[in-house]
Amino acid sequence: MIKKSLLKKLSLVLVGATLLGTVAVGCSNSKSTTADSDKKVTLKLALWGEGDYKYLSETNKLADAYKKDHPNVTIEIEHIAPKEYDNTMKIRNSANQLPDVFPIRQAQLSLYGDVMVPLNDLEATKNNIYANETKIKGNVIGIPQAAFNEFVFYNKNIFKEYNLQVPKTWDEFLKVCQTIKDGNKYIPLLIGGKDGWPDYPFNEYMPMLEAGDGQYYNKMATMDAPFTKGQPFYNAYEKIQKLYDAKVCGDDPLGYGWDQERAMFVAGKGAMMAAGSWYKDDYDQNGGKDENLGVFLLPTRNTTSDPFYTTAMTEFFWGIPKTCKNQKEAKEFLEWFFSSDYYAQFVGSLKQKPTVKGVKYNDKFFAQAFEGLDVKPITVFYDENFNKIMNSMKFDVKSIGQQQMAGKTSLDSIMNNLNAQWKKARSNQ
Amino acid sequence: MFKNKDLKTQKKLVLVTFLFIPTILILLFMIYPLIKLIGLSFTNWDGLSPTYNYVGLKNFKKIIFDSPEVWAALKNNGMYFIGHIIFIPIELFLAFLLDNRVRGCKMFKTITFLPYMINGVAVACMFTFLYSSQDGVLNNMLQYFHLNKIGWLSDPSIVNYSLTGVSLWRFSGVHIILFLAAFQSLPSDMIEASIIDGANSFQQFYKIVLPNIKPVIEIVLFLNVRGALQVFDIPYVMTGGGPNHASETFTVQTINTAFQYANFGRACAMAVVLMVIIIAFSIIQQKLFNLKER
Numbered sequence: 075m076i077k078k079s080l081l082k083k084l085s086l087v088l089v090g091a092t093l094l095g096t097v098a099v100g101c102s103n104s105k106s107t108t109a110d111s112d113k114k115v116t117l118k119l120a121l122w123g124e125g126d127y128k129y130l131s132e133t134n135k136l137a138d139a140y141k142k143d144h145p146n147v148t149i150e151i152e153h154i155a156p157k158e159y160d161n162t163m164k165i166r167n168s169a170n171q172l173p174d175v176f177p178i179r180q181a182q183l184s185l186y187g188d189v190m191v192p193l194n195d196l197e198a199t200k201n202n203i204y205a206n207e208t209k210i211k212g213n214v215i216g217i218p219q220a221a222f223n224e225f226v227f228y229n230k231n232i233f234k235e236y237n238l239q240v241p242k243t244w245d246e247f248l249k250v251c252q253t254i255k256d257g258n259k260y261i262p263l264l265i266g267g268k269d270g271w272p273d274y275p276f277n278e279y280m281p282m283l284e285a286g287d288g289q290y291y292n293k294m295a296t297m298d299a300p301f302t303k304g305q306p307f308y309n310a311y312e313k314i315q316k317l318y319d320a321k322v323c324g325d326d327p328l329g330y331g332w333d334q335e336r337a338m339f340v341a342g343k344g345a346m347m348a349a350g351s352w353y354k355d356d357y358d359q360n361g362g363k364d365e366n367l368g369v370f371l372l373p374t375r376n377t378t379s380d381p382f383y384t385t386a387m388t389e390f391f392w393g394i395p396k397t398c399k400n401q402k403e404a405k406e407f408l409e410w411f412f413s414s415d416y417y418a419q420f421v422g423s424l425k426q427k428p429t430v431k432g433v434k435y436n437d438k439f440f441a442q443a444f445e446g447l448d449v450k451p452i453t454v455f456y457d458e459n460f461n462k463i464m465n466s467m468k469f470d471v472k473s474i475g476q477q478q479m480a481g482k483t484s485l486d487s488i489m490n491n492l493n494a495q496w497k498k499a500r501s502n503q
Numbered sequence: 504m505f506k507n508k509d510l511k512t513q514k515k516l517v518l519v520t521f522l523f524i525p526t527i528l529i530l531l532f533m534i535y536p537l538i539k540l541i542g543l544s545f546t547n548w549d550g551l552s553p554t555y556n557y558v559g560l561k562n563f564k565k566i567i568f569d570s571p572e573v574w575a576a577l578k579n580n581g582m583y584f585i586g587h588i589i590f591i592p593i594e595l596f597l598a599f600l601l602d603n604r605v606r607g608c609k610m611f612k613t614i615t616f617l618p619y620m621i622n623g624v625a626v627a628c629m630f631t632f633l634y635s636s637q638d639g640v641l642n643n644m645l646q647y648f649h650l651n652k653i654g655w656l657s658d659p660s661i662v663n664y665s666l667t668g669v670s671l672w673r674f675s676g677v678h679i680i681l682f683l684a685a686f687q688s689l690p691s692d693m694i695e696a697s698i699i700d701g702a703n704s705f706q707q708f709y710k711i712v713l714p715n716i717k718p719v720i721e722i723v724l725f726l727n728v729r730g731a732l733q734v735f736d737i738p739y740v741m742t743g744g745g746p747n748h749a750s751e752t753f754t755v756q757t758i759n760t761a762f763q764y765a766n767f768g769r770a771c772a773m774a775v776v777l778m779v780i781i782i783a784f785s786i787i788q789q790k791l792f793n794l795k796e797r
Contacts, residue, residue: 161762164550185551185765268657270745328657328746329636338637465549465764468572477747480659 113146115403118173120152122159123390125355125424127151133423139416140407147403167395174398175407177390178216183208184458190215190393191401198412201431204388208455216391217412220426222350223371223451224275224385225443227357230368232260232345240370242382242447244313247373251322254345263317264344266335267327267479270472275348275372276317277475279454280310283374283383288452295460298497301489308489311478313374315485318478327479336360348372350387351440354425369443386451388429459503467499544772549765562772572748573773576756577780579663579738583752584731586667587674591723594675598682599708612683615676623673627740630669631656634741656742659749666750669737674730678723685719686712721792728784732777753777 119136121127130136130151137149152173154162160182166172167189178186192213199205199214204221206214228240236254241247254262266272282290285306294300294307301307324330330338336353338344340362347353357367371384392411394404411417412430421428427435456464463469474492477483508516544562548555566573601608601615618626633640634655642652655665689712697711713720735754738744744751744759751759753773761770 164762167551185549188552188554268742268745270743324637326636326652326654326657329654334635334637461765465766468760468764470763473745473747476745480657480746482659 114148115146115400116148116150117175117400117403117407118150118152120154120159120163120173120176121390122154122156122177122179123352123424124153124156125359126390126420127153129420129423134416134419136416139414140410143410144403144406147407149407170397172395172397174400174404175392175394177219177392180208180218180387180389180391180454181456183216183391184210184456184461186215186393187211187213187458189395191396191398191405193217193393193405193408196405196409198409198430201412202429203431204429204453207453208388208391210458216393217408218388218429219390219392220352220388220421220424221429222352222387222389222427223440223443224279224348224350224387225353225369225440226275226346226348226372227339227353228346228368228370229260229339229342229344230366231342233368240368242373242378243380244374244376248317248320248322251317251346252320255320255322260342261324261338261344262322262346264335264339264347265323265327265479266330266332267323267476268329269331270470270476272332272335272349273472273475273479275350276314277311277471277478279385280314280374281307282385282452282454283372284310284313286381286383286450286452288385288454289457292455292457292460294496295457295463295500298500299493300496301492303486303489310374311474311485311489314475315478319481323479328476342366351425351427352389354439364439369440371443371447371449381450382447383450383452385454387454462503463496463499466502467495469495469499540771540774543768544775546768546771548767550761550767551765555768558768562769563776565769566772566776572751573753573756575748576751576753579750580732580734580752582663583667583670583734584727586671587727587731590671590675591678591720591727594678595682595713598679598686599712601679601683602686612680615679617676618673619677621673623736624740626669626673627737630672631741634665656750657746659746662742662746662750666737666741669741670730670734673737678726681719681723682716685716689715717792721789724788724792725785728788729781732781732784 119130121130131153136151140147140149160179163172163176163178163182172189178190187210192215193199193205194214196217198217202217205217208214208216208218232254236257238250238253241250251262254260282288285293287293290306318327324344335344335347336356337360339347340357340360354367358364371382373382375382392408394401394408398404417430418428418433421433422436425437425439427437469492474488477488478485543555545557545559546555547558547561597615601612605611621629636642636652636654636657639655641655645652653661656662693711693715694707697707702710733754734752735758738750738752739755739758742750744755754777757770757773757777760773761767
């Protein structure tokens with residue numbers, strides 16, 4: 075009798091303790107507040123670049139490098155898949171759980187205007203070539219890590235096989251594609267239409283290249299009917315429609331996505347693919363051979379006497395959210411990151427073009443694309459005005475690219491429809 | 504302490520203790536988010552800024568009267584709905600067969616239920632490979648028979664049929680098992696009596712079995728409505744709603760409205776509209792079903 079009641083009491087106590095324990099663990103996750111600079115601080119970082127993450131956490135550990143100068147700060151780095159990064163950050167923002175320091179994608183920058191701490195007075199901002207070009211609401215809310223140019227990567231062996239030269243005008247580019255297509259062995263231009271976004275060098279950037287202005291979309295936001303015939307957007311899309319109509323992207327460009335596109339390129343099944351300078355690292359990581367890889371700038375001009383424009387885009391805008399509890403340490407980190415040798419080694423290893431004054435860009439590989447050309451770079455940037463219209467009418471250029479690839483709708487009807495929607499979206503603002 | 508109370512109080516105490524945690528969880532993870540969702544549907548929150556304004560019924564007006572893409576998405580949902588409705592008689596028949604009427608029915612029962620046990624994203628990835636136009640199994644088979652390749656996921660006119668096929672593969676099994684459970688719960692003396700009265704197989708099925716499993720058929724019809732209107736993982740993983748929004752369903756569009764187009768307020772309104780549509784459809788379906796019986 076006594077044994078039974080003792081057993082019962084013991085089991086009750088155990089169950090109660092377990093329940094309390096579960097509740098207590100759930101409550102113990104509060105962040106520590108900083109009082110003095112000697113207190114141990116943990117800075118949480120998150121990023122999407124796979125190559126970047128590998129370098130920061132394995133090749134040359136950022137946490138160890140920073141601890142040498144700031145022994146009281148521990149750095150934790152988290153990798154979030156590129157496809158999920160933007161959504162994840164938005165969700166964390168609504169839960170007030172953003173990391174202490176994290177990069178923002180340029181396309182999302184205008185959304186974070188009220189969320190991030192202004193970094194206007196930092197030395198890192200003053201020493202950055204591009205930071206002041208991408209202000210949101212008058213503030214620098216992110217310091218860009220790298221600048222990217224857009225290229226067309228090509229398979230040198232295939233070009234040799236068909237005795238092809240690097241094209242310098244749009245018609246020459248189409249001719250190169252057609253020659254390879256006639257050979258019936260390789261896919262001339264790999265495009266990954268299924269995922270939509272791989273067509274961005276054409277459907278997103280060509281209107282800017284046609285206008286010779288990286289802020290052309292912002293200008294469009296002030297116009298009533300920017301999709302009319304004769305305007306840069308229409309002209310660019312006419313060229314793109316010619317490219318897709320030539321069926322040089324394989325027999326079913328909408329049937330394969332980015333993963334298959336890059337696998338086919340490395341395997342030598344395709345002759346060319348358009349991507350940014352960020353792709354080089356991916357190519358090397360996936361077993362691509364450097365001696366077989368060539369690169370040229372996408373020629374969108376009509377004749378050799380027209381100016382040769384190419385896009386330059388800054389990316390990975392490192393910033394600090396207002397909800398960060400260690401803002402002083404986070405700012406110190408950014409100052410250190412962008413002024414130390416670590417940054418130069420980091421971007422050098424990833425072959426990224428640095429944005430910090432004085433850091434040299436020693437990459438011979440991409441220099442070959444600029445040889446013999448008087449290239450005029452245009453910096454890409456979207457302002458808040460354009461983003462509002464884009465969101466209001468769900469303006470998705472990459473999706474329009476898919477529509478063009480399917481070839482079932484005429485260009486004129488696509489453009490007229492866009493004009494109508496644009497006018498409506500502008501009047502709603 | 505517990506022993507000294509009377510039975511009624513003891514019962515109440517046990518009930519409250521056991522229901523306390525589930526109730527808290529439901530309030531926290533279902534009721535509170537639902538109230539917040541309905542509240543946000545009347546705002547213009549973009550998902551990021553710390554502030555937002557109330558805009559009344561503007562979001563709902565835009566969705567119902569001024570969004571052709573929403574109606575196009577609902578059409579795609581309709582395809583899943585019709586596909587599953589057409590399959591219900593087939594599922595009933597298969598369940599009927601599996602009710603000890605074929606040899607090895609136990610093994611077949613397991614095989615039928617297996618697709619439902621596999622994770623939805625894994626199923627979607629598997630079928631993406633099957634349908635692939637580059638190295639997919641289906642297209643290779645077509646080429647073997649000297650036929651042209653088909654763009655299963657790239658042709659806007661057939662992508663929805665391909666995706667509906669995946670949904671049927673995944674969910675038919677659970678419907679069959681539900682029907683089977685219903686058949687097996689029928690008292691055998693009713694069927695024996697009908698056999699004595701001279702009823703053939705078809706008459707047995709149509710006049711005795713079906714009316715008695717009405718509650719299960721109602722459940723399956725409701726699951727069908729809810730599943731068809733909420734389908735997300737299959738189109739999202741396989742085509743991302745493409746090509747050019749051709750396979751976009753209502754939930755995929757809701758997610759895109761929230762995250763890609765930074766319009767959380769409208770996305771919440773879309774979620775509320777979806778809830779209303781599901782409830783309305785279920786009520787209509789139930790009324791029609793009961794009408795038929797009278």
